[in-house]
Amino acid sequence: MSSPMRRSPWLMHYNAASCNGCDIEVLAALMPRFDLERFGIVNTGNPKHADILLVTGGVNAAASQVLKNLYHELPEPKVVLAAGTCATSCGIFRGAPNMVGSVDRVIPVDVYIPGCAVRPEALIDGVVQALAVLEDKRARMERSMTGAGQVALHDATLADAADILALQKIVYRTMAELYNDPTLSPLRQTLPELQADFGRYHFIKAVMDGKIIGAIRGRRDPGLDTGFIGRLTTHPYYQGRGIGRTLLAAMEEKLKPVERYELFTGQKNVDALRFYARHGYTVARYETVSERRQRVYLEKKVTA
Numbered sequence: 001m002s003s004p005m006r007r008s009p010w011l012m013h014y015n016a017a018s019c020n021g022c023d024i025e026v027l028a029a030l031m032p033r034f035d036l037e038r039f040g041i042v043n044t045g046n047p048k049h050a051d052i053l054l055v056t057g058g059v060n061a062a063a064s065q066v067l068k069n070l071y072h073e074l075p076e077p078k079v080v081l082a083a084g085t086c087a088t089s090c091g092i093f094r095g096a097p098n099m100v101g102s103v104d105r106v107i108p109v110d111v112y113i114p115g116c117a118v119r120p121e122a123l124i125d126g127v128v129q130a131l132a133v134l135e136d137k138r139a140r141m142e143r144s145m146t147g148a149g150q151v152a153l154h155d156a157t158l159a160d161a162a163d164i165l166a167l168q169k170i171v172y173r174t175m176a177e178l179y180n181d182p183t184l185s186p187l188r189q190t191l192p193e194l195q196a197d198f199g200r201y202h203f204i205k206a207v208m209d210g211k212i213i214g215a216i217r218g219r220r221d222p223g224l225d226t227g228f229i230g231r232l233t234t235h236p237y238y239q240g241r242g243i244g245r246t247l248l249a250a251m252e253e254k255l256k257p258v259e260r261y262e263l264f265t266g267q268k269n270v271d272a273l274r275f276y277a278r279h280g281y282t283v284a285r286y287e288t289v290s291e292r293r294q295r296v297y298l299e300k301k302v303t304a
């Protein structure tokens with residue numbers, strides 16, 4: 001039986017730094033003459049509803065992090081189309097001081113569509129290719145849904161900072177909704193700040209199909225017998241598959257030898273409190289952060 005996604009893939013168009021030539025062609029492709037919608041395509045402005053991210057233009061510095069954030073907000077499986085010469089190779093903007101480069105310099109690209117400007121017929125051809133890729137990814141995901149066996153853990157490096165930041169913002173957005181407070185520090189953190197954190201923390205990343213889907217940080221200060229652990233994040237789509245547990249265990253191992261581990265979470269984050277309790281953490285103390293928020297510090301003593 002065909003999947004519902006195959007029948008109604010939703011597409012989000014993002015103009016990274018296009019001259020607008022390709023964008024006009026994207027609109028033309030969606031209009032009745034070329035009628036991209038005959039394939040069931042629905043144009044959406046919400047990345048959380050989209051299966052296909054169609055990017056026009058090369059990527060400039062201002063658009064780079066936005067594009068990463070959008071990419072991470074699309075649920076899995078997803079397909080990225082780079083449409084037009086600029087998106088595929090940076091085109092006439094190559095070498096400009098504000099340009100990062102082609103789309104695949106920033107996020108993984110599945111289908112490349114050439115042309116300056118990209119022609120509606122080529123766009124239709126690319127979308128048809130994208131539907132096949134989407135179906136293939138969906139099938140592979142279903143096969144890998146049996147657990148966290150497909151996930152590899154690695155030490156993260158500075159080059160992973162932007163991906164980890166994008167993941168952090170997706171995960172903590174849910175927390176912000178829980179507290180009705182969009183000012184949580186993980187949401188306000190900038191890329192330079194997170195890059196600076198690499199000087200103080202070990203970072204471990206969980207990777208699936210080349211993408212970072214989970215991360216954790218930890219540190220052990222000289223002279224202290226405590227390993228401090230923080231910002232355990234798993235992409236919402238992959239939660240409940242044991243990735244958080246493996247990340248936490250890997251970080252505890254990394255910080256040894258210590259006498260205790262310490263971390264904190266919010267008092268309303270019941271799922272996290274249960275998760276840490278299951279893994280041996282008990283409440284050490286509370287700290288009031290604001291009228292709306294209280295931190296619960298948890299500790300786990302290391303037994304010989």
Ligand code: SF4
Pocket residue numbers: 017018019020021022023056057058084085086087091092115116117118
């Ligand atoms: S490929 Fe051509 S039309 Fe498209 S954004 Fe680049 S310069 Fe403009």
